[in-house]
Amino acid sequence: MSKRAYNFNAGPAAVPLEVLQRAQAEFVDYHGTGMSIMEMSHRGAVYEEVHNEAQSRLLGLFGNPEGYKVLFLQGGASTQFAMLPMNLLTEGKSAGYVKTGSWANKAIAEAKLIGDTFVAASSEEDQYKSVPDLSNLQLPENTAYLHVTSNETIEGTQFSSFPDTGSVPLVVDMSSDILSRSFNLKDFGLIYAGAQKNLGPSGVTVVIAREELIQNSPKHIPTVLRYDTHTKNNSLYNTPPSFSIYMVNQVLKWIEEQGSLEGIEAKNREKAKLLYHTIDNSGGFYRGFANPDSRSIMNVTFRLQSEELEKQFVKASEQEGFVGLKGHRSVGGLRASIYNAVSYDHIKALVDFMGEFQKKNG
Template sequence: MTRAYNFNAGPAAIPLEVLQQAQEQFVDYQGAGMSIMEMSHRSTFYEQVNNETQDLMRELFQIPENYHVLLLQGGASTQFAMLPMNLLTPGKVGAYVQTGAWADKAIKEAKVIGEMAVAASTASDSFMRVPRLDEIVVPENAAYLHVTSNETIGGTQFHEFPDTGSVPLISDMSSDILSRPVDIGKFGLIYAGAQKNLGPSGVTVVIIRDDLAADSPKSIPAMLRYDTHAKAKSLYNTPPSFSVFMMKLVLQWIKGKGGVAQLDQLNRDKTGLIYDAIDGSGGFYKGCAHTDSRSIMNVTFRMANEELEKLFVKQSEAEGFVGLKGHRDVGGLRASTYNAVTLESCQALAQFMKEFQQKNG
């Protein structure tokens, strides 16, 4: 079969090698006579998958020993509420950096749980940039500061993170986790849905410092407490076993590629091809995000009018490109270049963009 040039924003591309490996083990996992999906999550087979997945996350992301790696369900959207339920204590405020649609969703949920404050916002710039670090003002009574490391819709990304001192720094890294090295010690908690860089949808990773996990209030349901899952090593209830298995294979693939530092360079090379096509077009393509806030995961751009953009999408689909239409809330065009998107796919897109410009410029 011919593989599509997959630029979907999520669920997104999964490495072909991983899909083939999963296919080989789909019916009979390691000679057990059954699929991993059919096994008890209390079995030796699955406990090994669970442990190996967490260990690989620790190794690849260089997660210190005083952090738990949790494999949960519900996506980042559940974390929007679970975070303040666990960490937003009476007399404190949840501080949020407002950078776009996903930060707004986190803010909306925090308001349901307790008091919140906007520590910085780029709404006046239509969320086409992230704030400078000196624009972020953390309230004295902040329970935490929350940032969205990468906004998939606007195509913006933090390239450095604030030093919050004793206030825990929290980040939604759903769309750029493991795409580049990060100093985990700067963060109290990191969370990410898997369906962009870690595998298929269904599993959500939470990296949480021990002291924050231990302080989960007993007044909230057990399933929504971080300490519940930390004590049970992510096996408190039936996990999304196949998604965790797929995540393990993706992590092994990342390790085989040389780790996160190697992927970081590859990702910059990939998006560089597309940004060069935009910047070198003489204004035919116009990048949306401010240059110093550009994402290496989601490249957003516009053209002279919507009709031309529709033609671009139609002709690109005919050439095997998938997912280049911008988010429904903002329109335009977007290429999501997550870890599994190949350099060859980005080369092909850059070439298509140049040819499209020649025909329609």
């Protein structure tokens, strides 16, 4: 095998090498069927076993709490921005949103097209360099749900904890940090996440929800956009992204092998600590974007003294085999996305490169 890249892409992102190798071994002939998993009918017993196993394995990582359902949908988190209020923002209700950056803003914009919304908290005045304190939120009685974006990939901020919303369902977009750390699923009404960062390849979106929230969708919305359609049909109402779901199942197996969520979290914090230490101890050559108390352990955003120097950094890094270190086009700067599949050794290689670059350009 040729040398693999140091992959710091924000998404689609790195997939564990062990998972890729297992998928490669089964790609042409899955378990003696003479077919690839992507060639099979989604109505067949072989594929349904994979489908159901992935659902069960995902809930198992959270301790199998009662009353929760896993859906495999399509359209990415961007479709959930609309599907969520279509299903839960009913007449007479208002949806609360926490405004923390680029992805939260997209979710708010879609919800406003559907029904009444309000901003429950915001870090806009801080240029989205932090996440707001949600410990003392006062939500109106008619609040349909409170929506939080747990991790902003573009700004590099992340909530370290989540509010107790009482009887109001807490809904969280976890696209960029799902399964990166431990949490109690019972604290949430609904979680959704595109798979292409920590769960597998692009093509499938995971929704984990309390069953009562997704059992009775409004009758006036299109059938394929109703949560209850997919709940009643075990996410097999239409042809699912079967190969992507197979890959999710393989990634979930790999997470179990890493010590489940506790083991993954310990590794992620160790990786982030090393990278942030390098930034903070560079004498100002590298400058972190997010406030220290709101820093993401998934997306590390930083700047140099000038855009020209940042361009030099990106060019030099690419020559050394590093991929994806250019910041998002909307904000510029630099960003290292260090999702579950990015190894500590790759972080070490990055900080060594950063040290050499500083020596040459500092």
